[in-house]
Amino acid sequence: MRDTQRAKVYAAEEFVRTLFDRAAQHGTGAIDFFGTALTLPPEARFGSVESVRRYVTDVLNMPAVRERWPGAAPLEVRSRRGETAAHYESGTIAVPDRHGTWALRELVVLHEMAHHLTAAGAPHGAEFVATMTELAGSVMGPEARHVLRVIYSKEGVAG
Template sequence: MTRDAQRAKVYAAEGFVRTMFDRAAERGDPVADFFGTHLTLPPEARFASAESVQTYVDDVLAHPAVRERWPAAGAVRVRARRGASAAHYESAGGEATIAVPHGRDTWALRELVVLHELAHHLCPSDPPHGPEFVAAHCELAGAVMGPEVAHVLRVVYAKEGVR
């Protein structure tokens, strides 16, 4: 496997985007000042359990735009994991799994994080956070959450030096 040189930059960019969504939610105002432009952010889904993430992932994989773009994408199982700090994607023995933290109050049980993990499933690239993954994540977020989210991700990725 190739060294995942962009991983830290990808995580930093996505942390910035999550903060944008958090601040908009705290204010109760979806309009964000994004580098001098007013941009309306869509609502972001939050999840309470692995079961609710499973329902969401199944719905995303059945979405017409996702099926058209990634017709060979198979099913993904969602399971709870012990750690409360992060989600991750794994593929072993022909089974794809997204593991999400067990517990209600965690930053990882949110739509942006689940789409990141699902993008790993749709684009099993080497390195895992390389340009192909970044493009797939932006495209997936745009198809599911809207073009504003794809735009925000692209701009913030570029600002962080992500290719």
């Protein structure tokens, strides 16, 4: 199946990560979100592949995640040589193993986990978008869910 939304999803999520970066720079988590004051939750940053592995296991064991995706298989996490991206393929997330790379952050790991939890369809299609939004909301909170929904919509992402 063709991945027609990939560029739009990546653009939307890049914008969302920028919002989280700005909120962290302020130290309070507060941002102006299209004219409304919004406080974003802190976003986890990871220092190693092992810390990503523990996080993924903890998320998959969260009651809300187990209830929503009861058939979710375990998810492996391995090191990836390059610094430029994280990647999901057949039950495995590959993340850069160098501390400080942009991919070692919660929103990127949740994106890769959403691929694992999405059963069918295009890799960045409507089901993926719904899964990513719901997963981020379950793990990070309703503010993260809201921001993703709004930004996906503004970027023209169907979901």
